Amino acid sequence: MAAAVELIALHKDFGKHEVLKGIDLAVEPGEVVVVIGPSGSGKSTMLRCINFLERPTSGTVTVLGQRLTAKGTQLMRVRRQVGMVFQHFNLFPHRTALQNVMEGPRVVLRVSKVEAEQRARALLDKVGVGDQADKKPNKLSGGQQQRVAIARALALDPQVMLFDEPTSALDPELRAEVLDVMRQLASEGMTMMIVTHEMHFARKVADRAFFLDGGVIVEEGLPAEMLERPKTERLNRFLNRIFWGEVPGAATAGETHLDPLDNKLDPT
Amino acid sequence: MGVLAYNWDFSWIDDNWPAFRHAWWVTIQLLLFSALFSVSIGMVVGQLLNSPRWWVRALPRIYVELFRLTPIILQIVFFFLVLPIVFGVSTTNFKTGILALSLNYGAFAAVIFQAGIAAVERGQWEAAQAMGMNRLVTLVRVIYPQAITKMLPPIGSMLIYLNKDTSLVSVIGVTELFNVSQSVGARLFRNIEVLMFIAMLYLVINIPLAILSERLHKKYSVNA
Numbered sequence: 024m025a026a027a028v029e030l031i032a033l034h035k036d037f038g039k040h041e042v043l044k045g046i047d048l049a050v051e052p053g054e055v056v057v058v059i060g061p062s063g064s065g066k067s068t069m070l071r072c073i074n075f076l077e078r079p080t081s082g083t084v085t086v087l088g089q090r091l092t093a094k095g096t097q098l099m100r101v102r103r104q105v106g107m108v109f110q111h112f113n114l115f116p117h118r119t120a121l122q123n124v125m126e127g128p129r130v131v132l133r134v135s136k137v138e139a140e141q142r143a144r145a146l147l148d149k150v151g152v153g154d155q156a157d158k159k160p161n162k163l164s165g166g167q168q169q170r171v172a173i174a175r176a177l178a179l180d181p182q183v184m185l186f187d188e189p190t191s192a193l194d195p196e197l198r199a200e201v202l203d204v205m206r207q208l209a210s211e212g213m214t215m216m217i218v219t220h221e222m223h224f225a226r227k228v229a230d231r232a233f234f235l236d237g238g239v240i241v242e243e244g245l246p247a248e249m250l251e252r253p254k255t256e257r258l259n260r261f262l263n264r265i266f267w268g269e270v271p272g273a274a275t276a277g278e279t280h281l282d283p284l285d286n287k288l289d290p291t
Numbered sequence: 292m293g294v295l296a297y298n299w300d301f302s303w304i305d306d307n308w309p310a311f312r313h314a315w316w317v318t319i320q321l322l323l324f325s326a327l328f329s330v331s332i333g334m335v336v337g338q339l340l341n342s343p344r345w346w347v348r349a350l351p352r353i354y355v356e357l358f359r360l361t362p363i364i365l366q367i368v369f370f371f372l373v374l375p376i377v378f379g380v381s382t383t384n385f386k387t388g389i390l391a392l393s394l395n396y397g398a399f400a401a402v403i404f405q406a407g408i409a410a411v412e413r414g415q416w417e418a419a420q421a422m423g424m425n426r427l428v429t430l431v432r433v434i435y436p437q438a439i440t441k442m443l444p445p446i447g448s449m450l451i452y453l454n455k456d457t458s459l460v461s462v463i464g465v466t467e468l469f470n471v472s473q474s475v476g477a478r479l480f481r482n483i484e485v486l487m488f489i490a491m492l493y494l495v496i497n498i499p500l501a502i503l504s505e506r507l508h509k510k511y512s513v514n515a
Contacts, residue, residue: 103423113418
């Protein structure tokens with residue numbers, strides 16, 4: 024079966040600054056992968072190259088068997104099949120939650136108003152904000168906004184979902200509600216690529232993890248193995264920093280802090 | 292005692308009202324046409340000024356700076372002298388006046404549109420594009436509805452300035468309010484009263500504009 028997303032020798036410079044220095048990876052349909060790494064490692068840039076929000080400097084991006092080019096119609100078609108969720112939600116502030124979710128089907132897919140609304144309400148229910156449908160984004164909490172944003176992306180019936188640090192702008196107690204929705208999506212078989220710092224989520228939900236540093240993939244493997252027994256010194260250092268901080272003695276504080284899913288997962 | 296010594300006389304208004312009414316109508320027409328054209332110019336040029344390609348930005352930028360950084364009265368007289376030479380036809384002074392006002396205010400409007408569009412967060416473009424909207428659809432559905440709220444207050448002040456500056460085309464003989472006030476004032480020896488009278492006619496247009504502009508400003512700066 025063809026890969027859902029395949030990157031070959033992907034390079035990206037911003038002027039003289041080389042952010043991606045040759046990325047090769049393939050994500051199979053139905054797979055959930057997380058991308059971790061320090062800030063500035065290029066993980067967001069990599070994700071944004073997949074739907075050409077950033078144009079790669081060289082290398083190829085193949086999504087659902089279609090090699091991406093800058094050509095308008097082809098690019099628009101591929102983008103409709105790839106949903107994206109942003110760190111800062113990027114909801115349309117002049118439209119209600121319901122209208123935000125209807126916008127793609129109405130404008131891009133040209134679905135009838137009745138059908139778009141029906142579908143939008145179902146999606147808002149699915150992500151647990153059905154009762155907020157008529158509110159503008161600025162009346163919603165961050166967690167609610169992000170769930171509306173996920174519903175908005177799902178409304179186009181995508182084959183692949185990209186998440187760019189979806190919980191990084193949220194207060195810790197609001198993260199769980201977003202992670203829950205993502206976990207449910209994963210269990211339904213959605214192909215997902217998630218740039219995140221949520222290590223527990225990575226360990227429990229993802230099939231595979233990639234560790235990016237300095238614009239290259241330093242390590243990849245099963246999330247649990249990678250997090251427990253990092254093979255490279257760089258990953259080891261990174262994990263130490265995010266789990267324990269630089270402060271000696273604060274050893275387990277990070278663990279409980281990053282644990283919004285624990286009581287809900289792992290029935291085994 | 293100077294003010295009291297002057298013998299105020301407004302009795303001429305009745306007899307001269309038709310002349311002023313006509314001149315007022317000319318002023319209003321200058322305002323309406325120039326507003327329409329300058330906003331249209333601003334919309335297109337403002338869009339070009341935001342292009343990522345330098346060669347698309349270059350000419351619009353030169354236009355904007357040229358018209359912003361030279362006196363408007365110079366531009367009015369310039370077009371008055373040059374248009375007949377270039378086109379070989381004599382156009383009316385009224386049209387020449389509208390052209391000069393539109394080009395000058397078009398440059399200001401362009402900057403307002405440019406800033407309004409640029410003020411919409413980048414994330415809005417990205418969200419729309421990630422959904423597969425093309426550039427035009429993104430502008431119409433996502434960017435303009437947000438930018439317009441940021442642009443309405445400055446457009447309101449621009450129209451107030453434009454209304455006042457219509458008086459400048461009096462120098463090329465367009466018979467608008469100020470021009471007529473000078474000829475009537477000279478004939479009656481009542482220049483001061485005439486100026487006070489037309490000031491009132493300008494205010495009748497500009498006070499509602501100012502109130503509207505202030506309301507929009509309050510409404511959108513609270514919501515922002």
